[in-house]
Amino acid sequence: MKQVVVVGAGNWGKNLVKNFHELNALAGVAEMSSDLRQAVANSYPDLQVYADYRDVLNTDISAIVIATPAPTHYSLAKAALAAGKDVFIEKPMTLNTQDAIALAKYADQHDLILMVGHLLLYQPAIAWMRDYLSTGKAGKVLHVMAQRAKLGRVRAEENVWWSFAPHDVSVVLDLLGNPTLKSIQASGHAILQPDVEDNVHVDLVFENGQTAHIHASWYHPLLQRCTTILAEQQMLVYDEVTQQVTVYEKSIDTNLQNTDTGSWLANVATTQPLKLECEHFLECLKTRQQPRSNGWNGVAVVDILEKAQEAMRG
Template structure:
């Protein structure tokens, strides 16, 4: 049995609380939040769970593990304190706002033999797992590029740009599909329209070895909601439209083959194969994975090093943004 506490009951925390409260191997002991109204809601929904306005009280308690779902600037301090208190940690993305802080947390969790996992949710989506399976099986041939779009007329922020707020999902997916290989370098461009210095739209290009490419477009000032991942290989392509219950995963048995004489052979099949996507909530799978890793001593799919890799890319992309798309090596 895993005795667990959750810090953060605002925007995302209730979803984590709902899932952990329904897992058989978890005893949800306590929830902390600085908002009294949020805690009153938790008390009403989960009468047996203790609440506190002080996250340090929870961290000093006898829980085995904590889930941190607070604002990004607080992640480092809370995660560090949790690890020093001997707690296993699931921290929402991004793990930290500085790569040296993420590195410190990874080292601390290693030294204390504690599980450190980051909430890179999309890696637990059945469709993303299927795409990885298709790549690994050779069905797409050699991986050429991955293009991810995440746009909507969404929740704009004045204290965090769209790069740090939205793209961790896409960057973690791209790294996963490239076998966690770090890109050689990157370029990022964007623009601030609503709040000076806070980009509302970004374009990030990731340059991998062997002439392969990753690209992310993210915005919260787009008229349509699009969450689309395109994966192109030398022998086929995949398109995943992530639109909730109507999400689709399509394989296109199409590619262009160079003939060596300057010409090309076009292999076309206009009817894609549609894969069934397992009807499982990715967040539920993420929470179950964390519990399993703690109880069985397994390495998480999205461990601290995975979190460090994403923060490192974000950091370099932010530097590129400031220089209007300048290339930054990694």
């Protein structure tokens, strides 16, 4: 059933257009740029293409997928929800926690589906680690480290923390079981432009004693995307570049002695996470179940993003 309109067909939006079209769920695309509208029309001649987002709200289409620049997310999502539409919104959900809470509350009050595009929560490797940790074989998770660095496309309208870190904040919260934040420390370095941090380090402490560290940089010589989990009995490392999860049989015993009995590679599926994410949204539309990355998951991520930004700026 074609029940989705994607708003925004640019850098990332075009991938959502492709996936929802392949899933036979795409009814149309809304895009302000005439060049992008023409590109969509050429690639998908069967689709309705809208120049004005408001025209979509007046149709019987049931769901809106928002893939526009982050500053527009709140107003577009608010309008879609007010029109009775279910909404998928790309990360970051909003640029402040107050707006994120408002959207999540509205969706709950009106029985609407609100899903945030925290793509890595649908990455098979992350799902494998989540399920494996739940078995208790690794012991209690003590600390998670996440690094997302490369020589990337530098923005002027947002810093690397808001651009890169939503992925890793969502993963940290997911792997730790969505704990309550206790405190946060952050430092950022604006190397290339005033007040636009290119390199950021953030330390998180949670009420249950678990901790996390996140490093984000788009001014870095190497492509490094890695998540490391330190647990009581084992250590897990997910290399996002090679798509491998390695489980290390390493720990420190009660006498503070090292134990090391080797390592092994996990058997992880290779399904593309974006396809799984789109399929999950469609399933939620059908069953009315809450998405894994629902509005409140989006709120939790934006809250940490915003608090880290405040800590960086003193």
